[in-house]
Every structure is written in structure tokens, then in C-alpha cells.
Amino acid sequence: MSRLDWIAVDWGTSSLRAWGIGTDGSVLWAESSPTGMGGLAPEQFEPTFLALVAPHVGPSERIEAIACGMVGARQGWAEAGYRAVPCTPLSPDLTAAPTSDPRLSFRIIGGLSQADPADVMRGEETQIAGFQALNPKFDGVICLPGTHSKWVHVSAGEVVSFQTFMTGELFAALAGHTVLRHSVGGEDWDDDAFAEAVDDAVSRPEKLAARLFGLRAEGLLNGLPAAAARARLSGLLIGAELAAARPYWLGQNIAIVGATGISGRYGAALSGLGVTATLADGDAMVLKGLIAARSNTTEIPT
Amino acid sequence: MSRLDWIAVDWGTSSLRAWGIGTDGSVLWAESSPTGMGGLAPEQFEPTFLALVAPHVGPSERIEAIACGMVGARQGWAEAGYRAVPCTPLSPDLTAAPTSDPRLSFRIIGGLSQADPADVMRGEETQIAGFQALNPKFDGVICLPGTHSKWVHVSAGEVVSFQTFMTGELFAALAGHTVLRHSVGGEDWDDDAFAEAVDDAVSRPEKLAARLFGLRAEGLLNGLPAAAARARLSGLLIGAELAAARPYWLGQNIAIVGATGISGRYGAALSGLGVTATLADGDAMVLKGLIAARSNTTEIPT
Numbered sequence: 001m002s003r004l005d006w007i008a009v010d011w012g013t014s015s016l017r018a019w020g021i022g023t024d025g026s027v028l029w030a031e032s033s034p035t036g037m038g039g040l041a042p043e044q045f046e047p048t049f050l051a052l053v054a055p056h057v058g059p060s061e062r063i064e065a066i067a068c069g070m071v072g073a074r075q076g077w078a079e080a081g082y083r084a085v086p087c088t089p090l091s092p093d094l095t096a097a098p099t100s101d102p103r104l105s106f107r108i109i110g111g112l113s114q115a116d117p118a119d120v121m122r123g124e125e126t127q128i129a130g131f132q133a134l135n136p137k138f139d140g141v142i143c144l145p146g147t148h149s150k151w152v153h154v155s156a157g158e159v160v161s162f163q164t165f166m167t168g169e170l171f172a173a174l175a176g177h178t179v180l181r182h183s184v185g186g187e188d189w190d191d192d193a194f195a196e197a198v199d200d201a202v203s204r205p206e207k208l209a210a211r212l213f214g215l216r217a218e219g220l221l222n223g224l225p226a227a228a229a230r231a232r233l234s235g236l237l238i239g240a241e242l243a244a245a246r247p248y249w250l251g252q253n254i255a256i257v258g259a260t261g262i263s264g265r266y267g268a269a270l271s272g273l274g275v276t277a278t279l280a281d282g283d284a285m286v287l288k289g290l291i292a293a294r295s296n297t298t299e300i301p302t
Numbered sequence: 303m304s305r306l307d308w309i310a311v312d313w314g315t316s317s318l319r320a321w322g323i324g325t326d327g328s329v330l331w332a333e334s335s336p337t338g339m340g341g342l343a344p345e346q347f348e349p350t351f352l353a354l355v356a357p358h359v360g361p362s363e364r365i366e367a368i369a370c371g372m373v374g375a376r377q378g379w380a381e382a383g384y385r386a387v388p389c390t391p392l393s394p395d396l397t398a399a400p401t402s403d404p405r406l407s408f409r410i411i412g413g414l415s416q417a418d419p420a421d422v423m424r425g426e427e428t429q430i431a432g433f434q435a436l437n438p439k440f441d442g443v444i445c446l447p448g449t450h451s452k453w454v455h456v457s458a459g460e461v462v463s464f465q466t467f468m469t470g471e472l473f474a475a476l477a478g479h480t481v482l483r484h485s486v487g488g489e490d491w492d493d494d495a496f497a498e499a500v501d502d503a504v505s506r507p508e509k510l511a512a513r514l515f516g517l518r519a520e521g522l523l524n525g526l527p528a529a530a531a532r533a534r535l536s537g538l539l540i541g542a543e544l545a546a547a548r549p550y551w552l553g554q555n556i557a558i559v560g561a562t563g564i565s566g567r568y569g570a571a572l573s574g575l576g577v578t579a580t581l582a583d584g585d586a587m588v589l590k591g592l593i594a595a596r597s598n599t600t601e602i603p604t
Binding site (some may be wrong): 022174208 | 454467478479482509512516519523538547
């Protein structure tokens with residue numbers, strides 16, 4: 001049986017996940033908790049991490065961890081700076097976080113930045129590296145949908161340029177903190193309403209601002225069902241993203257890396273525009289990227 | 303000295319305002335409170351209103367009130383239905399709210415609706431009527447900026463068509479409930495950043511979705527000041543509204559009815575597009591509209 005070699009960590013704003021990797025490279029265990037770095041004070045990072053992995057490590061066992069995500073932001077455990085594109089997604093240099101427990105080495109992967117237009121990513125670089133590990137010859141565009149969707153042009157193993165869209169967060173803010181909350185409740189979904197809204201937003205992006213209140217008005221006057229309103233709001237926002245991201249998908253080789261539900265919606269939206277995209281699982285790519293980061297690093301953990 | 307004749311009331315989601323109108327038509331007093339109808343249960347409407355006006359009415363004095371705003375919504379004191387445009391902004395028929403106090407008559411002005419594109423207004427019809435009372439021959443477009451901005455085509459004394467934009471609420475949701483809250487804090491303002499953002503959004507509306515996260519990234523990478531980020535966010539959203547509302551302002555006679563600050567911004571944005579607009583004070587127009595509603599009604603208060 002394989003022994004624990006190191007721990008792969010994805011620590012974002014709202015969740016913490018860890019995978020125990022054995023000496024033979026297999027995943028021995030996985031843990032997750034809602035203790036995202038967004039809710040922690042600096043002195044809580046180390047005990048929070050140690051508590052999560054405690055069931056899997058002996059009292060005198062060395063603990064080597066490599067992490068990606070917002071844990072490396074200025075407000076995180078230790079700031080792992082941004083590297084400017086064009087560059088490979090991963091640097092051989094990792095940032096060591098300060099630790100009290102002498103058993104623990106905790107190193108963090110840095111993010112990427114772009115000067116013009118100004119943009120940043122943190123966490124997605126690891127998913128990109130994971131995708132590249134699986135598809136070493138990939139040349140094209142990776143779309144990573146989510147709270148902050150990214151469109152990333154990748155060529156010859158490097159990230160060439162990228163663009164961030166706040167689409168997921170915009171949906172949550174509109175659905176949760178405006179009058180539209182009365183119209184888009186529940187989890188039901190209407191595929192046709194989604195497809196029509198994507199098409200409308202892509203072909204008439206200048207009308208976007210005029211469409212939003214219509215969801216509320218159609219509910220009041222015509223009884224528009226929540227499933228249709230919800231799907232239409234999502235379609236309008238994803239359509240607006242696609243209208244603005246056109247140079248990233250037009251005539252390009254596209255891969256979508258993300259969770260199944262949202263990736264499927266982006267795939268359907270692109271399909272409506274005549275673009276075929278390949279889907280890859282976001283969680284699997286994070287883990288592959290963390291494994292790539294460890295084999296890539298030239299440092300010795302201290 | 304003039305005696306109290308009736309009470310004009312503007313009761314919106316977040317505030318309640320009342321003006322005592324004398325037998326000679328003068329305003330005898332004004333009261334306001336943050337007890338908007340959004341925070342009240344049905345049984346609280348009557349006591350809340352009576353408490354606000356109590357200092358100004360005798361124990362056996364008749365109280366006649368005419369109100370506009372969300373107090374007439376389905377969740378309000380009594381539902382005052384929508385009338386479909388084209389029609390005059392005010393109907394001679396008002397909706398009487400149920401009252402327990404035998405001294406009180408409380409009547410509510412109904413809203414307006416439009417079938418296609420589906421749209422509704424409630425409260426703005428009274429401001430429009432006030433503006434018409436002051437400018438009886440006005441033919442053109444009234445812009446009412448705010449939480450839900452309205453563009454209203456008025457001709458021959460009737461509302462012909464209108465369109466609602468959630469611009470104010472969208473700004474509040476983005477500035478308060480997304481990652482942009484870190485970038486747009488404070489009340490400072492940069493006029494040039496506003497003008498550039500309006501121009502950008504009007505001329506390249508398809509790029510809107512790509513601009514939003516840039517406010518955050520420019521803060522992180524280039525230290526974009528909050529005043530510029532705040533003004534740019536406002537300019538992008540108002541610009542998106544103007545791009546979608548183009549048929550309402552292109553070659554039209556425009557009046558802006560609203561609060562001074564936001565009206566000035568819309569005026570500046572339109573000016574940058576070569577359109578001159580006349581500004582009218584929103585509060586004054588509400589009061590004039592309520593007065594017009596009372597002289598317009600054929601009903602006898604019960």
C-alpha cells in the first residue's frame with residue numbers, strides 16, 4: 001500500500017479542498033470544507049489546514065503541501081505574486097507560506113497578470129496547466145466558466161492572453177439583490193428560453209440593458225414562469241459575454257474547463273453559434289495541475 | 303391663514319413622504335420617514351400613515367389623502383391596477399384603500415403598463431403628470447433616471463410608449479455585492495472617467511461585459527483610484543442604457559425628471575452625444591402630479 005507523499009490543495013474564497021497523494025502518485029484520500037480563505041483571519045490559515053488533514057497524518061509525519069487559489073492573494077496566507085503573460089501557466093518557483101508547525105511545508109502557486117487590457121487570474125492557471133498536462137499539443141482557447149469566467153488563448157505551451165468576465169457573479173447579484181429576485185427563484189430551467197436569450201444578446205448586444213427589467217415586467221403582466229426567467233437571465237448574461245469574447249471563440253479551437261452544469265450551458269450557447277467545444281472536468285484539471293506544479297518545481301520544501 | 307384641505311403622499315419602497323395642502327392650494331407642511339412600504343406588513347400601513355401626519359391633524363378632523371408609488375402595488379395597502387398605454391398618465395378613477403379610522407379617506411393612483419415590450423411603471427406616471435401640468439404642450443421624451451430609469455415617449459398629453467432600465471439597481475448590486483465593492487468605495491467622482499466610459503459603452507456596447515472586471519484588475523495592477531473606478535462603472539452602465547434607449551433620445555426633445563445629482567449625470571452623458579436635455583426637479587414634479595390627480599378625479603372621497 002502506498003504511503004502519503006504530499007498534499008494537493010485548492011483553497012479558494014469559499015472552500016478548501018485537499019487530496020492526499022501517495023508515493024506511487026495515486027490519490028489516497030480527499031477532504032473538503034467550506035472554510036474558504038475569504039472567511040479566515042491570517043492566523044487561522046495554518047490551524048484550519050492542519051485540522052482538515054489531521055485524520056490522515058501521523059503526529060511526527062512530515063507534511064508537504066502545494067496549493068493554488070485565493071490562498072495566495074494579498075489577503076491570503078502568503079502573497080504569491082502574478083507573473084505577466086505571455087508565459088507558461090506555472091512557474092518553477094513557488095511561494096512558501098510562513099508556518100509554526102515544524103512538520104509543515106506549505107507552498108503556493110502564483111497567479112497570472114496581463115498589462116493591457118489589465119487582467120488577473122489566480123487558480124485558473126493551475127487548471128490550465130492540468131489541461132495542458134493532459135493535452136500537451138493543445139493550441140487554441142480554453143474557456144473556464146464560473147463566478148469569474150476566463151477566456152484564455154494558449155499557444156506553444158504558454159498563456160498568450162486572457163480576458164475575465166464577471167458573468168457568474170453578475171447573475172448572482174441580479175438574481176439575489178435586485179427586483180429580479182421575485183422573478184427568477186428556484187432551480188428550474190427552460191432550455192429554449194436560454195437559447196433564445198443567448199442569440200438575442202449576441203446578435204443585439206446594444207439591447208442588453210433594455211432586456212433585464214422585461215423579465216420582471218413579463219412576470220407581472222404575462223406570468224412568465226421562473227424557469228424561463230431564470231434561463232433567460234443566464235442566457236442574456238452569457239450571451240453578453242460571448243458578444244464581448246468573440247475574438248476568443250470565432251474560428252478557434254475551444255476547450256471548456258469547469259463544473260458539468262455550467263460547462264454544458266456554455267457548450268450549448270457556443271453550439272448555437274456554430275462553434276463546437278470540448279469539455280473537460282474542472283476538478284480533475286485542478287488536481288492534474290497541482291501534480292504538474294509539484295513535478296515542475298525545482299525547489300526543495302523547507 | 304389657510305387650513306389643511308388634503309394630504310399629498312408619495313409612498314415608495316424605501317420612504318414615505320407627505321405634504322399638507324391648504325384650502326388655498328399652498329403647501330402647509332411636509333413630513334418624511336424611512337418607513338417605505340417594502341418594510342411594512344398590510345396591517346401597518348394605516349397606523350404608519352396616521353402617525354406621520356398626527357402632529358398636523360386634529361382628533362376629529364377629516365383626513366383626505368391621495369398617494370402614488372409602490373403603496374398601490376399588489377404587496378401595498380391596496381392594489382391600484384395598471385392602465386395600458388397609450389393613455390394619459392392619470393386616470394380620474396383612484397383606488398380607495400380600506401381604512402379603520404372613520405376620519406380617513408386614502409386613495410391611490412394606479413400605474414401604467416405596456417404590452418409589448420412588456421413593461422410597467424408605478425409612481426413615475428405622477429411625475430409625468432406633474433411635468434405635463436407645468437409644460438402642457440410638451441411633446442417628446444421624458445427620462446426619469448433612478449433605481450429603475452424610465453424613458454417615456456409623451457405626445458398630445460398621452461404616454462405613448464416607455465422602457466425601463468435597471469441601471470441604478472444594477473450599479474448598487476455590482477458596487478455592493480460583487481468583487482467590485484473593493485474597487486469603487488467612497489463617494490468621490492471623476493468626471494473624465496465617467497465621460498470616457500459613457501462614450502465607450504455607447505459606441506462599443508458589445509464590449510460591456512469585458513469592461514467590468516477590468517475595474518478590479520486595474521485597481522490591483524495599476525492602482526486605479528476609487529473615484530475613477532466608481533465613475534467608470536456608472537458611466538459604463540448609463541452608457542449601456544443610452545445604447546439601448548437610442549430610439550428614445552435620437553433626434554428627440556428630451557426632459558430629465560429626477561434628483562439633481564443623477565439628473566446632472568444623465569444630462570452630461572447626453573450632452574456628450576450631442577443631445578441637449580432640460581432638467582426638472584423630481585420631487586417638485588411628484589407634488590405637482592399629486593395635485594393634478596386631485597383636481598382630475600371625479601370621485602367623492604368616502
